[in-house]
Amino acid sequence: MSIPSKEKEKIQQLSAKAKTAFQTAQTEKELYDCKTQFIGKKSLLTLARKEIKNCPADQKPAWGAFFNQVFQELSIFYNERQKELSQRSLDQKIEREVIDLSLPGPSFPNGSKHPITKLLEQIIEIFIPLGYSIQTGPYVESDWYNFSALNFPPFHPSRDLQDTFYVGKDHVLRTHTSPVQIRSLESLAPPFAVLAPGAVFRSDSDISHSPMFHQVEGLYVNQKVSLADLKGTLSYFLKKLFQSSKIQLRFRPSFFPFTEPSAEYDISCPFCNRKGCSVCKKSGWIEIGGCGLVHPEVFHSVQWDSCQWQGFAFGLGVERLAVILYNIPDIRLFFENDVRFLKQFSAV
Numbered sequence: 610m611s612i613p614s615k616e617k618e619k620i621q622q623l624s625a626k627a628k629t630a631f632q633t634a635q636t637e638k639e640l641y642d643c644k645t646q647f648i649g650k651k652s653l654l655t656l657a658r659k660e661i662k663n664c665p666a667d668q669k670p671a672w673g674a675f676f677n678q679v680f681q682e683l684s685i686f687y688n689e690r691q692k693e694l695s696q697r698s699l700d701q702k703i704e705r706e707v708i709d710l711s712l713p714g715p716s717f718p719n720g721s722k723h724p725i726t727k728l729l730e731q732i733i734e735i736f737i738p739l740g741y742s743i744q745t746g747p748y749v750e751s752d753w754y755n756f757s758a759l760n761f762p763p764f765h766p767s768r769d770l771q772d773t774f775y776v777g778k779d780h781v782l783r784t785h786t787s788p789v790q791i792r793s794l795e796s797l798a799p800p801f802a803v804l805a806p807g808a809v810f811r812s813d814s815d816i817s818h819s820p821m822f823h824q825v826e827g828l829y830v831n832q833k834v835s836l837a838d839l840k841g842t843l844s845y846f847l848k849k850l851f852q853s854s855k856i857q858l859r860f861r862p863s864f865f866p867f868t869e870p871s872a873e874y875d876i877s878c879p880f881c882n883r884k885g886c887s888v889c890k891k892s893g894w895i896e897i898g899g900c901g902l903v904h905p906e907v908f909h910s911v912q913w914d915s916c917q918w919q920g921f922a923f924g925l926g927v928e929r930l931a932v933i934l935y936n937i938p939d940i941r942l943f944f945e946n947d948v949r950f951l952k953q954f955s956a957v
């Protein structure tokens with residue numbers, strides 16, 4: 610049996626009202642309120658639907674089908690309007706958002722080279738135009754390369770001068786870059802000039818010593834090589850490095866087993882021009898490294914004729930130079946990798 614048309618009409622009117630309300634809602638919130646009002650749990654339509662149970666039994670199926678259709682239609686209508694309004698609010702949001710494409714992007718912290726690496730590169734750049742080539746050697750050296758071939762006699766106290774890390778009986782962590790002198794003499798044809806930068810190791814740690822630090826070794830071999838050549842080269846290098854033609858160089862007699870004569874070399878203090886200051890400890894001079902003419906025994910250890918060949922060699926401590934150049938109070942700062950410290954050198 611069909612349902613009475615009067616009641617049906619009432620529901621249809623309610624449904625039409627709901628559609629108009631959905632259509633006129635201007636925001637998603639408004640629309641949601643309409644939904645609660647018209648098809649929510651306590652809405653007139655829902656209440657009316659619940660009345661089906663009180664209908665004459667023969668009308669129930671028709672009412673059921675009718676309400677299903679009404680609710681289905683309204684929910685489709687609601688969903689469509691909901692989509693429209695959400696798209697509209699998105700469009701409005703995009704319109705409101707002013708994107709300035711000329712603004713710089715987010716910045717990421719830049720890494721930079723370690724100050725010791727930079728200084729090593731600076732040193733290398735000064736020597737390359739002078740015809741020096743770069744040579745390297747292993748960190749674990751045999752006793753022979755690190756000591757014997759460099760004319761350190763066995764059991765000689767000079768071996769103890771360099772607090773050596775032993776790796777087994779016959780091997781050490783190289784205590785200096787001088788073993789690269791031997792490796793160069795073994796592998797290169799004279800005349801040659803080499804520079805050997807790299808890490809070295811000594812069992813020592815305080816404000817001016819670190820168990821690992823860097824040295825640069827220089828070796829020049831030719832038929833005639835003099836102390837004057839050595840002094841000229843070092844003087845040129847140090848003037849370039851300190852960017853001052855006023856830098857003076859002085860040699861003090863010293864002893865190294867692999868050079869004869871041997872000297873330690875100092876520069877006039879670039880901070881006070883020899884007047885005396887805290888950096889040079891009032892002496893006017895700053896010690897840089899050791900040098901000398903290659904000892905004939907060094908040539909002999911690689912079967913070179915020391916009557917035919919001569920050479921000069923020099924060594925310097927890179928951290929020591931950096932301490933002077935950048936006025937650093939504690940050498941260990943270079944190895945702690947504290948970004949606050951390292952950051953200061955990113956522009957150097």
Ligand code: DAH
Binds near residue numbers: 827
């Ligand atoms: N190897 C020496 C050291 O570590 C430094 C040195 C001295 C190197 C004299 C040289 C040199 O080439 O001629 O103490």
